[in-house]
Every structure is written in C-alpha cells, then in structure tokens.
Amino acid sequence: MGITDxxxxxxxxxxxxxxxxxxxxxxxxxxxDLVMEFKVTKDKIDTLKEYVIRTLKRNKKEKEKIRILDGIxxxxxxxxxxxxxxxxxxxxxxxxxxxxxIYEPTEGTIKxxxxxxxxxxxxxxxxxxxxxxxxxYLNGAFLSMDEEYLDSKYDEIVxxxxxxxxxxxxxxNYSKGxxxxxxxxxxxxxxxxILIIDEILAVGDIKFKKKSSEKIQSMMKDGVTVLLVSHSIxxxxxxxxxxxxxxxxxIVMEGETKKVCDAYVKSSKKK
Amino acid sequence: xxxxxAEKKFLLKQLVKRxxxxxxxxxxxxxxxxFFNPLLIMLVFTAxxxxxxxxxIENYPVYFLSGRLIYDFYNAGxxxxxxSIKRNAYLLKKIYVPKYMFAVSSICYEFVNFLISxxxxxxxxxxxxxxxxxxxxxxxIPIFLLVILxxxxxxxxxxxxxxxxxxxxxxxxxxxxxxYASALFYPIEIVPSSIQILFTLNPVYSAISCFxxxxxxxxxxxxxxxxxxxxxxxxxFGIGIILFKIYEKKLVLEI
Numbered sequence: 001m002g003i004t005d006x007x008x009x010x011x012x013x014x015x016x017x018x019x020x021x022x023x024x025x026x027x028x029x030x031x032x033d034l035v036m037e038f039k040v041t042k043d044k045i046d047t048l049k050e051y052v053i054r055t056l057k058r059n060k061k062e063k064e065k066i067r068i069l070d071g072i073x074x075x076x077x078x079x080x081x082x083x084x085x086x087x088x089x090x091x092x093x094x095x096x097x098x099x100x101x102i103y104e105p106t107e108g109t110i111k112x113x114x115x116x117x118x119x120x121x122x123x124x125x126x127x128x129x130x131x132x133x134x135x136x137y138l139n140g141a142f143l144s145m146d147e148e149y150l151d152s153k154y155d156e157i158v159x160x161x162x163x164x165x166x167x168x169x170x171x172x173n174y175s176k177g178x179x180x181x182x183x184x185x186x187x188x189x190x191x192x193x194i195l196i197i198d199e200i201l202a203v204g205d206i207k208f209k210k211k212s213s214e215k216i217q218s219m220m221k222d223g224v225t226v227l228l229v230s231h232s233i234x235x236x237x238x239x240x241x242x243x244x245x246x247x248x249x250x251i252v253m254e255g256e257t258k259k260v261c262d263a264y265v266k267s268s269k270k271k
Numbered sequence: 272x273x274x275x276x277a278e279k280k281f282l283l284k285q286l287v288k289r290x291x292x293x294x295x296x297x298x299x300x301x302x303x304x305x306f307f308n309p310l311l312i313m314l315v316f317t318a319x320x321x322x323x324x325x326x327x328i329e330n331y332p333v334y335f336l337s338g339r340l341i342y343d344f345y346n347a348g349x350x351x352x353x354x355s356i357k358r359n360a361y362l363l364k365k366i367y368v369p370k371y372m373f374a375v376s377s378i379c380y381e382f383v384n385f386l387i388s389x390x391x392x393x394x395x396x397x398x399x400x401x402x403x404x405x406x407x408x409x410x411x412i413p414i415f416l417l418v419i420l421x422x423x424x425x426x427x428x429x430x431x432x433x434x435x436x437x438x439x440x441x442x443x444x445x446x447x448x449x450x451y452a453s454a455l456f457y458p459i460e461i462v463p464s465s466i467q468i469l470f471t472l473n474p475v476y477s478a479i480s481c482f483x484x485x486x487x488x489x490x491x492x493x494x495x496x497x498x499x500x501x502x503x504x505x506x507x508f509g510i511g512i513i514l515f516k517i518y519e520k521k522l523v524l525e526i
Contacts (some may be wrong), residue, residue: 100366141286142362
C-alpha cells in the first residue's frame with residue numbers, strides 16, 4: 001500500500017476527495033444503458049441494382065447485427081481517473097469512440113459535461129502535402145480549436161514537438177516518429193476537462209516518450225477527468241483510481257482499481 | 272466540441288484552404304487554372320458554335336460564358352458536396368467533425384472558384400466591347416438562390432451517394448442532360464416552343480436566364496422566373512436539411 005499512497009500523493013488524489021463526490025453537478029460523463037450494434041452482411045449491398053434485385057427476390061437477407069456494447073451504464077465524476085480493462089474485442093475502443101462523438105450509439109444516452117480531448121488517432125487529420133506549420137492549424141481546427149487560441153499556442157506546440165526547422169517542411173517528408181511527435185503536441189494543446197486516451201501515447205524516442213508521459217501526467221494533475229484504455233495493468237494501477245472491466249460488451253466488474261485489476265489478472269490466468 | 276461559432280468558422284476556413292491547395296498541388300500554374308479552365312472551354316465552344324449560332328446570338332463569347340459559369344458552379348458544387356462524405360471517410364472514422372462541414376466547405380470552395388471566374392467574364396466583356404449595365408446588381412438574387420439550391424441538392428446527394436454509390440454515376444449522366452437543357456451554347460429560340468416549357472422548369476436554366484438578363488441584356492430579371500427558382504431552391508433546401516439531419520448520425524456506419 002505504501003507505493004499506492006505515494007502515487008496517489010503525486011496525482012493529488014487528496015484534493016479530489018475534498019469535492020463532494022456524489023454531487024449531481026459533478027458528473028463529467030454519464031453513460032446510460034448504452035447499446036452499440038454494427039450491421040454486418042457477408043456481402044455488403046452497396047449498389048442500387050443489388051438492392052432492388054434483392055428486394056424483389058425478397059432475398060435481402062436479414063442483416064446480421066453484431067452487438068459490440070450491450071447495455072453499459074456508468075458515471076464518472078469530475079476529477080476521477082477511470083481505467084477501462086478488457087480483452088481484445090471487448091468493446092473498449094468502441095466505447096471510447098462513442099464518447100469522442102465519432103459513433104452514434106444504437107440505443108442509450110451519453111452525457112458529457114466539459115471539453116473533451118480525445119487522444120485516439122493523433123495524426124489522423126494530417127494533410128501530407130502541408131507543411132508542419134499548416135498542419136498544426138488544420139489539425140487544431142479538427143480538434144475544435146479556434147484561430148485565436150491556436151495563434152496563442154503555436155510557439156508552445158512547435159517547441160514541444162522538437163521539430164525546429166522541419167516545421168516548414170511538408171509532412172510527407174517526416175519520419176513516423178516526427179509525425180507522431182507533432183500530432184501529440186497539437187492534440188495536447190487543448191485545455192480539456194476530460195481526457196480520453198486509448199493506450200498511453202508514449203511516442204517518439206526515449207527522450208520524447210518521457211516528455212509525453214510527463215505532459216499527460218501534468219494534464220491529469222490539473223484535476224482533469226481521465227478515461228484510459230490500456231492493456232498495461234501497471235499503468236492503470238499507477239494512474240487510475242477506479243476501474244471498469246468490460247467483457248463481451250457488458251460490464252463485468254466496476255470499482256476500486258486494485259480489486260478490479262486483480263480479478264482481471266486472475267481471470268486471464270484461468271483461460 | 273465545435274460549440275462556438277469561431278471554432279466552426281475556423282474549421283471551414285481550413286477545409287476550404289485544404290481543398291484549394293490540394294487541387295492544384297502538382298501544377299505549375301496552380302490556382303490560375305481557375306481562370307484558364309473556363310476561358311479555354313469558352314474559346315473551344317466559341318470556335319465551334321459561333322459559326323452555327325453566331326447570327327442569332329449577339330456577342331457569342333459573353334452569351335456562352337455567362338451561362339457556363341452558372342452551370343459550372345452548379346455542377347461542381349453539387350458534385351463536391353455529393354462526394355464530400357466519401358472523400359473524407361478516413362477522417363470521419365477517426366475524429367469527430369460535424370459531417371455537414373465537409374459538404375459546406377466543398378460548396379464554399381466551389382463558390383470561391385465561381386467568384387474568381389467572374390474576372391474572366393469581366394475581361395471577355397471588356398475585350399468584346401460588351402456594354403456594362405447597372406442592372407448587373409440584380410444578378411445577386413439568382414446567384415443567392417442558386418447557392419441555396421446547390422446546398423439542398425448537395426446535402427440530398429451526399430446522403431444518397433453514401434448509401435448507394437450508383438447515385439454518383441447516375442448524377443454524372445444527369446448533369447450532362449442538364450447542360451443540354453440549360454441553353455448554354457445555343458439560343459433558346461431554336462428549341463420548339465412546346466419543349467421550351469421544359470426549359471422553364473429547369474431551375475438551373477432559370478438562374479442562367481435571370482443572370483443573363485441582368486448582366487448581359489441590362490434588364491431587370493423576370494419576376495416569375497425568380498419566384499419559381501426561389502420556391503424550388505428553398506423546397507429542395509428544406510428537404511436536404513431534414514434528410515441530412517435524419518441520416519447524419521448513421522453515415523459513419525455506412526462508409
């Protein structure tokens with residue numbers, strides 16, 4: 001327990017406990033009975049001809065539906081750091097994508113209070129023919145920052161990315177590491193209330209890896225709500241104060257990090 | 272996400288800029304092609320058809336160009352919006368962006384092109400000694416209605432084309448038909464009067480004829496034509512918005 005206490009001290013957990021944790025106004029994320037289904041047909045009908053023919057033949061085949069999430073409900077209070085556990089295909093990433101607004105759930109509701117920074121696909125918005133500089137603005141726009149804000153953050157982003165002169169070169173000439181450095185620098189330039197992370201983004205070389213995880217930690221220290229998907233139990237134990245374990249689209253267990261993690265590890269050994 | 276107007280405005284600006292730079296990225300002349308394209312097409316049509324229709328049309332280059340600019344804007348704007356969702360599929364699956372922004376930005380981009388090509392029209396009118404009229408101000412009305420029409424059609428097509436890609440191919444044929452039914456390069460008088468009624472039902476032709484009346488002929492555009500165009504445009508606009516609102520959230524699952 002000694003180590004946990006130390007870590008909790010680092011992350012300022014004590015401050016959080018001062019807040020009335022069950023106050024309604026302090027809910028950052030509320031997910032209620034979330035269901036997500038994807039339609040899967042073995043051969044997708046995407047031309048009008050096929051559609052008409054199959055309708056006429058009454059052979060439209062009931063589209064198979066796959067339920068990725070099946071009635072998930074939970075609440076995350078402001079300032080909480082919640083880890084999401086589960087084996088591959090459990091529905092963790094889908095859940096994060098719904099919370100990031102990419103997918104619309106089939107059923108159920110989600111309520112989010114505050115500005116979200118999704119650190120999911122950090123270099124998705126890059127235009128490879130643009131220079132690094134133009135890409136900062138383009139990507140910033142995709143992450144819903146406005147011009148004024150980006151102007152004020154621009155120097156900080158460039159400095160953090162360590163790209164120096166290369167910022168004026170087209171991104172297509174960047175190495176993979178440089179690209180993710182830039183993506184990370186832009187994505188973390190937001191001052192979010194809620195941070196959604198799919199695997200801690202430790203990108204670049206050793207030096208930058210350290211810097212980027214420090215950056216995330218400093219964001220967390222400011223009382224940001226965190227939702228973290230990770231396969232690293234160590235990381236989850238270090239960061240999160242609450243855990244949700246998802247299996248086949250359902251919540252198996254929810255509660256204190258240590259308890260959930262232990263149960264999760266135990267179940268993985270059984271199989 | 273995207274709650275304030277400033278955020279949306281900035282995204283729109285960035286998307287239009289991206290379209291402008293990516294379109295001409297490997298060309299030497301770059302954005303100058305926005306000038307040359309209509310100019311060269313006009314020269315070709317003038318060379319071929321002024322012999323045929325030159326006698327019945329006064330100042331053929333201006334007649335053709337004034338129609339062609341409107342048709343080009345309609346054609347490129349609706350097609351841009353139609354393909355906007357598919358073109359940005361990879362992005363829509365990875366980050367949250369309001370989907371209509373892509374349709375809006377591609378129409379804005381075509382509008383910028385349209386405005387640039389006015390310089391060509393102005394130049395050709397000056398060179399050919401056409402007279403300029405104060406009534407040109409009225410051209411703002413059909414252009415505004417045309418923009419509304421393009422938004423409506425574009426949104427409808429964006430939804431349909433995402434579900435069925437045949438819509439795109441069909442629409443390509445349709446716009447060809449539309450071009451011939453818009454009296455771009457021939458005088459409307461050569462069409463039998465029974466078929467001329469069909470032309471008056473074509474909203475793009477309505478926009479072209481109102482535009483020509485105010486800019487080329489120096490008269491106030493026909494009120495009933497404008498009214499028809501307005502009714503058509505706003506109806507389509509309404510349908511487009513409703514349809515897009517219904518399907519917007521499901522589009523990501525279809526691409």
